Amino acid sequence: MIPNVIRRVEFQYCKLHFLLRTRPLSHVMYSGSTGLVTPVADPSLLDCSRAAAQDVDGFAIISNFVSSEEEEQLMVDIRRTLRGRKYLYDHWDGAIEGYSETEKSNWSESNTPVIQRLKAVAAAAVTDKVVVPLEQVHVLDLAEDGHIKPHVDSVKFCGEVICGISLLSDSVMQLQHEEYPDRWIHALLSRFSLYIMRGVIRYKYTHAIPTNENSVFKGERITKQRRVSVISRTQPVHS
Template structure:
C-alpha cells in the first residue's frame, strides 16, 4: 500500500504499531525507548511549515547538493547552520525548544538545517558526543520519511518513526546514544507494509550542548 496523509491513520493502526507513529521489533524495544524516541505529528500548521520553507529556500537553493559527507553519513544533501531567524520562525523554534528540552539544559544557539534530495538518504550513524548532547529535536518539512533506529549492540532490536511533514521528532538518552539512526532512501521507504514515497525533505534540528560545555552567554 502507498502511504498518503489520507490513509495514514488506517496504516498506523496496523499490528505492531505503538503508538501510531512508532513501530518496533517487539514489545521490549518499545518499552525501552518509551519517552526516549518521540514523534509529535501535526506539531506545525501548514502555515508554519510554509513560513519556515519560505525563509530557508533562498539560502538553500544557493548551494549545491553534496554527495560526499565528511563522515560518509549523508548522501545527496545541502546544509547550513542558522542563528538569525524571522520573528515568526523564531516563535516556532521556541515552541520546539520548550517541547523538547528541560529549561536548564544548555542548547546550541545555531540551528542545523539539512536539505535532503529526493534521491538522498542518511546512513546509520550515532551523532558524535563531541558535537551534540543528550537531546536532538527535529522538524520535518516537505516530504514524509521513515527514520530507523537500530541497537548498536543488537541489530535485531529496532524502532521506526514515521515522520510526516509538520511533525516533530525527539531523540533522548538511550535513543540518542545506544541506537544508530538513519533516514531510509526512497526505494526502501516503508513503514511496515505501507509504502512512504520520499521527496525532497528539509529537517530543522535543535540540539543540546555536549555535557560540560558552557551555554551561550545571556
C-alpha cells in the first residue's frame, strides 16, 4: 500500500512543481480531501500593506493540507515523542516563550505519506535552483499562552524554503520587513493548513506568532489555543 501512496505523492509533486513554475505562490492551493493541487487564489488568508505587495508572492497558505484524521495520526506520533516534556519559557536565541520542540525523522507508517507530501512542497517551492528538504522535520508545540517573537531563522540551520503545517488551532503570523517599516504582511494560519515561506520573505522579513492579546487579523481577534507546527526546511546554502 505504501508504494502506491508514494507514487500518488510523486504525481502530486509533479503537478505542484508545474504550478509553482507558472503561477505565484498565492495562487496555489492544495485540497487535502481530494488529493488534488489546483490554482485557487485565497486572498482572505493574507493581509498586507501596499508596500509589501511586491514581496507577497513569497508567502502562501494552502488550506486543508491535512485532514482531521491526518492531524489525529500526526498528534499520536508527536505526543509519544514529546511525552513528559514541560513547556519552556526561555529559548537559546530568545525567540520563543511557552514551547516544547524536537527534530523528528522517524514517523509511523500512517504518517509517512503526509511528511513526504510536506517535503515535496518544500522541494517544489523554488524553481530556479535545486533545494533539498532536511531529513529531520522540526516539531514545535506552542502552549496557549506561548508566543514566537519576531525573528528571521538562522541561515546556518535552514535554507531558502520553510513550510509548516498548523495543527490543533488557528493562529496569526505577523511578518515585517527588517529595513522598511511600511512593508508588513499578516497571515491567518488556519488549522490543517500549510504555510510556505521563500525568497525575500524568508530572508528579509521577520515572522512572529503574537500573544493572544495582540493576535488580530483584519480587525478580528484570533484566539490561539495550543498550536503544534510540523515544519520542513530546506538544506542551508553554503557559499
